[in-house]
Amino acid sequence: MALWRRSAQSVRPVGPADRDAALELCLRDPVGSVLAAVQVERLGQPPPSGTQLLGVFGDDDPQPAALCWAGANLVPVALYGDLLVELAENLHRRSRRCSSIVGPADMVLPLWDELSTSWSLPREVRADQPSLVIDHEPAVAPDPAVRPARRDETTLVLPASVAMFTEEVGYDPTVMGGSYGARVAELVATGRTYLRLEDLGDGPQVVFKADVGALAIGVAQVQGVWVHPQLRGRGMASAGMAAVVADVRARLAPTVSLYVNDYNAPALGAYRRVGFRQVGTYATVLF
Structure with missing residues (x-):
């Protein structure tokens, strides 16, 4: 049920002057905030077209009390109570532009509860996605054939x-244009895609793949x-994954995180064998 009431908050895009305060918000929960922290660290650079990093501000407070990255995904940070309601009221006045709402479940699900009164029905709500972390050497031997692409x-x-995206999300991402291919190329070019190649009869092909999709504030999200x-x-x-963890911790960030659907028992088992432990719960609303 929506919580409609007026609060003493305001919503506006944050800028370079807000960077330190925004980073402080993200550092309260680095694993839960890493997707938005990528954009916070970019403050001062031109943002991707059609995107905004929104802050929720009190009337007498020059620093943001909460954040929300509004791009292809909607990603909340420190968004609770009246702050969440105020952001939802602001978003109600816009047409939906994001393809998902994703982040810690205790923010995503209440935010969706507020937005559901006017936004289109989602294709799926994944309400329980264990958020896993490893900050030490993997517990199993790394595959020596897995390396950066x-x-x-x-x-x-x-x-x-x-194939991964279609299996996970339910549609071929290339039908939306060339942006997906450009993103794949970017991750490869920056050394953030890992692979293992084998010849299964038709020449070399990828048989294992993982990406560092978000990298900020000392956290690499796989x-x-x-x-x-x-x-x-x-x-x-x-x-x-043991090979990925070892290389990421050596080159990119000391903490490696990921989130996975609660019903994906094989994946959860694999990650736990590597040494990942649960530190929270994500949720994703897919449109």
Whole structure:
């Protein structure tokens, strides 16, 4: 049920002058805030087209009390109570532009409860996605064949990325234009896509893949983990993720995180064997 009432808050885009205060909000929960923290760290640079980093401000407070990244995804930070209501009122006045609402479940689900009175029905609400973390060496031996992809391997990575996305989200992301392919190429070019190649009869192809989809405030969030269907159930995910964890912690960030659907028992088992532990719960509303 919506909580409609007027509060003494206001919503506006944050700018470079708000960067330190916004980072402080994110650092209260680095794992839960990493998706938005990517954009906070970019303050002062031109934001991606059609996106905003919104702050919720008190009337007499020059610093934001909560944040929300409004881009392809809607990502809340420190958004509770009257702050959440005020942001929802602001978003009610806009047309929905995001493809999902994602982040800690104790913010995402109440925010969706507020927005559901005027926004279109979602395709799915994933209300229980364990948020997992590892900040030490993996507990299983890393797969020595898993490594960062090279730029010239982008054409091999793209089919695996499309297969992962289609299986996870339910549609082929390339039908929306070239932005998905550009994102795959960006992750490869910046050394944030990991792969294992094997020849299954038609030449080399990706049989394991994982991406560091978000990197900020000392946290690397792994996304897009995928194992070729022919090779599932052989322990490739555990050994592959151990290799990813070891390299990410050596090169990119000391803390590695990810979130996974609660019903995906094989994935949860694989991550826990590597040494991941649960520190919270994410939720995703998919449109």
